[in-house]
Every structure is written in C-alpha cells, then in structure tokens.
Amino acid sequence: GNEETIEEISICEGGSYEGWSESGVYERTLTTSEGGDSIVTTILTVNPVYHISEAATIKEGEEYKGWTANGVYTENLTSVTGCDSIVSTVLNVLAKVETSEEISICEGENYEGWSESGVYERTLTTTEGGDSIVTTILTVNPVYHVSEAATIKEGEEYKGWTASGVYTENLTSLTGCDSIVTTTLIVLGNEETIEEISICEGGIYEGWTESGVYQRTLTTSEGGDSIITTILTVNPVYLVSEEVTIKEGEEYKGWSADGVYTENLISVSGCDSIVTTTLIIEPDKVSVQEEPVETVEYVSICEGNDYMGWKSEGEYTRILKTTTGADSTVITILTVNPVYFVVEDITIKEGEKYNGWNTEGQYSRVLQSSTGCDSIISTNLTVVQETRITTENVTICEGDKYMGWKKPGTYERILHSSTGKDSVVITNLTVNKSYYITEEVEILQGEEYNGWTKNGWYETYYISVSGCDSIVSTKLSVLPANKKNVSLTDGENGIVKIDLYPNPADTQVTVRFADFPDEGTTIELLNMMGEVIMSKEARDTHELLNVQDQAPGMYFVKTNFGGKYIVDQLVIR
Secondary structure, three states, X not given: OOEEEEEEEEEEOOOOXXXXXXXXXXXEEEEOOOOOEEEEEEEEEEEXXXXXXXXXXXXXXXXXXXXXXXXXXXEXXXXXXXXXXXXXXXXXXXXXXXXXXXXXXXXXXXXXXXXXXXEEEEEEEOXXXXXXXXEEEXXXXXOEEEEEXXXXXXXXXXXXXXXXXXXXXXXXXXXXXXXXXXXXXXXXXXXXXXXXXXXXXXXXXXXXXXXXXXXXXXXXOOOOEEEEEEEEEEEOOEEEEEEEEEEOOOOEOOEOOOEEEEEEEEOOOXXXXXXXXXXXXXXXXXXXXXXXXXXXXXXXXXXXOOEOOEOOOEEEEEEEEOOOOOEEEEEEEEEEXXXXXXXXXEEEEOOOOEOOEOOOEEEEEEEEOOOOOXXXXXXXXXXXXXXXXXXXXXXXXXXXXXXXXXXXXXXXXXXXXOOOOEEEEEEXXXXXXXXXXXXXXXXXXXXXXXXXXXOEEEEEEEEOOOOOEEEEEEEEEEEOOOOEEOOOOOOXXXXXXXXXXXXXXXXXXXXXXXXXXXXXXXXXXXXXXXXXXXXXXXXXXEEEEEOOOOOOEEEEEEEEEOOEEEEEEEEEO
8 A cells, every 4th residue: 555644844944855945845755665655745844044133222231132332243043943043133222310319308298299108200201212210219207296394403404494384396306397395394493591500519410510611402392402501600618717806895796705606607609608706805995086896798709800909719807997096997708709711612514503603613602600700602613514315216228338337236426526515326227128139021022021122131220118229130031922931941831921901000900811820820919029918819811909008119910820920010109
C-alpha cells in the first residue's frame, strides 16, 4: 500500500527546504523499503526576518533595555519562530520632572482644595510634553484650646502675671498655628510678720540667746509662705549698790535706821535689778544750811549716742550745788542699748521676690527695736536663673540625619544663651523606612502601563505617608499575542486577560476577566509597601472591590491563579 505523511516545516526567509524557498504546500513521492510509494505532503512556512525601527522615550534616571543615554541602538534578536530580527531603537531621554512638596496648613484652611492630612498627587504637563508629577504631602496641624490652673506664691510670677485671675494667651505653636491657652492663676499671699522680743539675760527664745535679727519661714494652711522676722533684745540684769545718808528723823524708802538693805526691782525692760542700799543716819544738827539731796536716775541710750558726755554703760555720780549751799548728788545708772548691724545672704529664683526686690544687688533697710534703737539689715540678694526644658518630636527618613543622629531614640542637648540661661532640648527621634518594591508586569501590544508601551525596566518614585521615598521598579514585558502571557517560568503559557475600571477609582473598582476564572483564583489589594490590605476569591468574570475606606494614593491589584500572578496598578482618589 501507499504511505501518506503530512509534515509542517518552518524556515527563515532566505533559507530553503528540499529546494523550496517560498511558503506553500508541496508533495513528493518516495519509495519505501518494501518498494511501495511514500507520499510526503509538506506544509512549508517561510518566516520573515524582521527589520524593525522603533522610537523610545524615557525619563532621566530610567533605562530602556539597559540604555540610559540618547542615541541609536541596534539589537539582533531571535523571534519566537527562531529567525533573526534586527531592531533599531532611537532613544530619547527626557529630563526627569518629579516634584515633591511638603505643605502644612492650620485646621480650617485648605490647599488646592484639600483640607485633610494625606498624600495627594496631581499631574501637570511640562513644556516638552512630558508629565510633571507633583506629590503633595499635606499636614493639617490642629488649633489647640488648652485650659490650665497654676498656683504661685506672692512675690513669684507665672508668665509675667503676679495677681490672681483668669488670663488668655494666643500662642503660635511650632507648626505655626494658633493655640489658645486659658490660665486660671491663684496667688497665695505671703504673710510677713515682724516681732520684737525682749528677754532677760540668761533667757532663751526659739533657741536664740543673743540680741540680733532672726528670720524663719513657716507654711500657711493654704500652702503660702509665712515669713517671721524676729528682732531679739537680751536685756541685762543689773546689780546696783548705793550708799545713802539721811538725817536723824528722816527716812529713805521707808527705812529710818542705819543698815544695809536689799531690793529686787523690775527694770523698765522687765528684768530683775538687785539694789543694795547702805543707809547712814546722821545726828540732827542745828544749821542754817539745807541738807544735801541725793538722787538716783536710770537712763538708757542707743549705741553711738551719749548722756552727759558718757557713752559707756555704768554708774556715774555728779554733784550739783544750790544757792543755799546744800549739795545735790545725782547718781546715774546708764544703759547703752545696742544698734544691730545684720548681714544676710538671700537667694531667690528668677521671677520671685524678696521684700519686693527681684533683681540682684545689695539692699539696706532700717528697723527699730523695742529699746527704740535702730537695727540696720544689709541684704545681699542673688537671683538664680531657671533652666528651661523643651521637648521636640522629630521624624526623619532612613538615611537622613538630624543634628548628626541617624538612629531612633531620645537625645538631649544643652543650649547656652548670651544671658547665661541654659536651655535643655530633649529630642524624640523617629526614623521612617524608605521602601523598595519590584514588580513584573505583562501587557499586550497596543496597551500601556503607566504610560509605558515598550519592554524594559522602569522606576517610579513615590512619597509614602511618612514623607519618605518609595521606589517601585517595574519590569515590563510587551507580548505580541492577543492574550496576556502571565508566566513562562514553567515552560507553559498561562493565558489570561484582565481589565481594571474605573482607574483612578473613588469607591469601587471592577476586576473583569475575559474568561471565567479558574477555581482558586484570588484578587488582592496591596499598598505601596507590598502589604495585603484586602483579599477575595474570584468566582465570576466581574468582581467588585470596595475601596471607599482606603486613603487616597497608589495601590496594586494582584491576581493569583495556577501558581502565577498579574499585578496591575490602581489609583484611589
């Protein structure tokens, strides 16, 4: 019998098979080993060798097939039919125009119509026709309404206020927005008391035994200061001896006989004075002259003064003569009360007062003791400046520095002002990550992805919600077939066609399959960090994703099926 065989042969343009060099169906008859006819029908396909010219435009910093500079490039490629294709590429590199701006507004304001914090993107057209993508990181800073209660002591101040009351401040925060602070200020009154205390020699008051000016501070029931200044006078106990002569028949203090008499008297200062009197009685004589008179007087003077020329304490006698010839003897017991010179060193904090003084210096004041003498108090006043502590929260991106610091943590530094007042700044530093994402995307000829229509690697720069760069590297494959070839890694062609619409989306996006999806096909919504934020199983040719609760920005829709996947970019407004 005859044997009939059909063969399909493909050759490249310029080649030949069995002498044939054009596509067509050919037949030849061969003889089998048994001597019969073997008819071979050959379906010959002559595949073309392509000479392709293309023009590609990329942005500065991107590459196309590894090329990054303007020029004409030639490639020898092997097509799917195994034939050579010569591709000449005219590459035009556009200068990259990508702008990122950080805008801060106050609560109640808007920028470009936006009034809430977030990352917004708008696309403008450059003069060359390229895209100018402006990414706006908008921060809406709050306007604070703060109420506080403060209590200070009399002589102190709080923000310059020294009287009780309700005060309102309009402050500008670090973000430049108004903050209204209402302060209820309570001023606790200082009770200042001056007491003049006299004790007798050998006595004690509050542990003090010597004359002087002393001060102690007590706390009132409301928490204020009660300052008590004590002017202490230690009065002497006197021992006085006197000799008195009277005539017979007279008396002295009720005494009329010779002898020694003792009296315990209370001085004007309230202290005991012991007076010893030696009494002499003269016999009565007839005389025309008057008898002499003896008088005792007690005199107090202040230190530095004099009495009858006497300046020191003691007993003095002077004789006065009358016109009748009788002597008058005056005995003066002189007390010299001290004038106190007290020096005190007082230290207060800036904003406080002492006796009404609030600046450094030397001050004097004069007080009068119970003895009527002046006491001079010299005060050396020192004002200590307070150290101000400020806390700041700072956020930087990975790889950046703040004050030389790169790692997250709490740092402290001291600033010195020209006035000598130190300021301590505590910095809470947060370091946000910069993300690097790689995606592989396949499209059909005639389609585009992010405006790209050619095979190659592309890079896109985004600003994350933390204000740091996120770099997305896209490997784009353009398939010549009319179906999207998802993966060839296992040697098989998984064919699927997927569309997303609308894109950009507001509330919902539809994932449309050209054919009914296989069991186990899933759809995932990913954020810019590659994190899965939504997942569902595909059961129909039209699946809805609800995105109304997602923040505006760039996302990815990943469709998984049969161990393969497709990633499409989605913009949510």
